[in-house]
Amino acid sequence: MSNPLLRDIGASLVVFLVALPLCLGVAIASGAPPALGIVSGIIGGIVVGAFAGSPLQVSGPAAGLIVSVWAIVDGWGLAALGWAVLLSGVVQLAAAGFKLGRWFRAVSPALIGGMLAGIGTLIATSQLHVMVGATPPSGGVASLLALPAAWAAQLGTESGAWAAALGLGTIVALFLWDRFKPKRLAMIPGPLVAVGLATGIAAITQVSVARVELPASLSSALNVPSLSDLSLFTDLGFVGAALALGLIAAAEALLCANATDQLHDGPPTSYDKELFALGLGNMVAGAVGALPVTGVIVRSAANIQAGATTRRSAIIHGGLLLGMVALAPAVLGLIPVAVLAGVLVYVGGKLLAPKKALELHRAGHGEVWVFLATVLAIFVTGLLTGILVGLAISLLKLLYTFSHIEVDVTREGDRWDVDVHGAATFVQLPKLAEALEAIPEDAEVHVHIGGLAYVDHACAELLHRQEERRERAGGELITEWDEVKRLQVRRPLLERSLSSAKRLVGARGDGAAG
Structure with missing residues (x-):
């Protein structure tokens, strides 16, 4: 037709x-x-x-x-x-x-x-x-x-x-x-x-x-x-x-x-x-x-x-x-x-959609808790109160995401790998600095930032100072500087959190910088 x-x-x-x-x-x-x-x-x-x-x-x-x-x-x-x-x-x-x-x-x-x-x-x-x-x-x-x-x-x-x-x-x-409906009657x-x-x-x-x-x-x-x-x-x-x-x-x-x-x-x-x-x-x-x-x-x-x-x-x-x-x-x-x-x-029953919980699980445990808490709160207290409870938990999770950082350091021979996840802000700068300063300055250090949702100016400056100090000591710090600059841009909050969730899933597999 x-x-x-x-x-x-x-x-x-x-x-x-x-x-x-x-x-x-x-x-x-x-x-x-x-x-x-x-x-x-x-x-x-x-x-x-x-x-x-x-x-x-x-x-x-x-x-x-x-x-x-x-x-x-x-x-x-x-x-x-x-x-x-x-x-x-x-x-x-x-x-x-x-x-x-x-x-x-x-x-x-x-x-x-x-x-x-x-x-x-x-x-x-x-x-x-x-x-x-x-x-x-x-x-x-x-x-x-x-x-x-x-x-x-x-x-x-x-x-x-x-x-x-x-x-x-x-x-x-x-x-x-x-x-089981026939295709001709779909x-x-x-x-x-x-x-x-x-x-x-x-x-x-x-x-x-x-x-x-x-x-x-x-x-x-x-x-x-x-x-x-x-x-x-x-x-x-x-x-x-x-x-x-x-x-x-x-x-x-x-x-x-x-x-x-x-x-x-x-x-x-x-x-x-x-x-x-x-x-x-x-x-x-x-x-x-x-x-x-x-x-x-x-x-x-x-x-x-x-x-x-x-x-x-x-x-x-x-x-x-x-x-x-x-x-x-x-x-x-x-x-x-x-x-x-x-x-x-x-x-x-279709609105309940248990598959949705499985999809959210792939983006992180926090998303599943928001989902389950909202469902339970609506069922127990009613729609309006339940939505407010879910919104509060969602905001708390978001605050945690943007005030939390994980730094994992591994070593293979002369190479050190630093995997960073979360949000690199001045609040968590001491934790990042402590991890980097514990590595010998003459070592080869790869900082993987694929799991970061945001990098503020203070943490970007820390990485630059570490790079300069290690060059003077005969070492090297390698990271994705273009990505550092991009993460400093003030993107919409939701976009950053969604991007972060996707990166957190794949950070281990594709986050090797340099």
């Missing part, structure tokens, strides 16, 4: 099929009516899609925001959701106005991975309750501890047993489709297959289980904020939750945009423009009381794989969602809630 418009239409159909069950499931898991998930999907497609800075990214309600939205609905009621989403949109627009788009990416990958994994554990544990027709308690620990009793009670009823069977069947179908999304199969079984057997409830018209589902609720903004807890929602949605969207850029050869993302589009979309979503929107990697990847060429595919997919809920709401009403819960349990 060479016509770009036809390719965009084809891709939009695939994205629509991916988004439809997820919009419904995310809304239900967030404590909101399923129709509001569809409204958010429409806004994410049409509004954000029209102004997006990422050409092929698709926005909408996302599993990564379930915990934040549920906390707001649970704490202040569904009527407060619109104001919270509206405030998050204002924050995102302001950030775009101050050109802060790229700074949202300046977050430790371990912290982001831990945040998503923590959210995944909360989603999975809560939706395991919904999957058998039970109501999950607040908090990850309480939800986990209550699971055995909830399942035991619900499996004793016919509706609970059927709900569990449909939910578990959905998870199995998703697992099998992801791993474009058919797993959630559509699983939901369609389970819904068909439920319809044929006429089992008595809770199903998706949609209003006769979409307009009657809108949850427009009331001016009488403006007093919410005097509640610091509410304001904090809304701000956290905006920041998490922005970070997720921009990280998704970064990942999306790596999947196609088209124009790269304009981060501030994407942040502006996101803020605008969330202001519209807030104005009608819908769920917040953000960039969604599953829909974006499906969009690219289906051959999308422009933002039109995202916009058209929003139109298809609107058409579906307007013309065929009865079809959506056939879907059992337990089936959507099964989809979200599977999504939550």
Whole structure:
């Protein structure tokens, strides 16, 4: 298919099929009516899609925001959701106005991975309750501890047993489709297959289980904020939750945009423009009381794989969602809630991503501790507190990295090798000086700095003085002087730490200077 418009239409159909069950499931898991998930999907497609800075990214309600939205609905009621989403949109627009788009990416990958994994554990544990027709308690620990009793009670009823069977069947179908789907059917999304199969079984057997409830018209589902609720903004807890929602949605969207850029050869993302589009979309979503929107990697990847060429595919997919809920709401009403819960349990499990911990382990033990601490803190204390704990540990690790140095000295015959790792600053200068001064001045010394993240002026001067003294004594000091100069340049902190992590992995193998 060479016509770009036809390719965009084809891709939009695939994205629509991916988004439809997820919009419904995310809304239900967030404590909101399923129709509001569809409204958010429409806004994410049409509004954000029209102004997006990422050409092929698709926005909408996302599993990564379930915990934040549920906390707001649970704490202040569904009527407060619109104001919270509206405030998050204002924050995102302001950030775009101050050109802060790229700074949202300046977050430790371990912290982001831990945040998503923590959210995944909360989603999975809560939706395991919904999957058998039970109501999950607040908090990850309480939800986990209550699971055995909830399942035991619900499996004793016919509706609970059927709900569990449909939910578990959905998870199995998703697992099998992801791993064994035929190549010629690869474009058919797993959630559509699983939901369609389970819904068909439920319809044929006429089992008595809770199903998706949609209003006769979409307009009657809108949850427009009331001016009488403006007093919410005097509640610091509410304001904090809304701000956290905006920041998490922005970070997720921009990280998704970064990942999306790596999947196609088209124009790269304009981060501030994407942040502006996101803020605008969330202001519209807030104005009608819908769920917040953000960039969604599953829909974006499906969009690219289906051959999308422009933002039109995202916009058209929003139109298809609107058409579906307007013309065929009865079809959506056939879907059992337990089936959507099964989809979200599977999504939550994928967010946990144990492979991420293994990848971080290769960059150093510290990254793994940040990841694990963030996951545990979110599960035990909640999303906002957990993120703050993870951020604090990440900053402490960063401070340690840039105030710590390791100096290893080895000798082979007349040659001395000095391997330096960490950050060479004036704080650690005595340690470096002591190691160098313990080596005879007439020796041949190779200083390997491949493991350094930074060299300050004091340590660079120390190396120069050592070089001069050893030359006078008949010895030699060899190092990568160009690298020393480069490490003295004030690069962005995140770039230095990421570069350092990569060098720490390979320093032993490729750090031989001279």
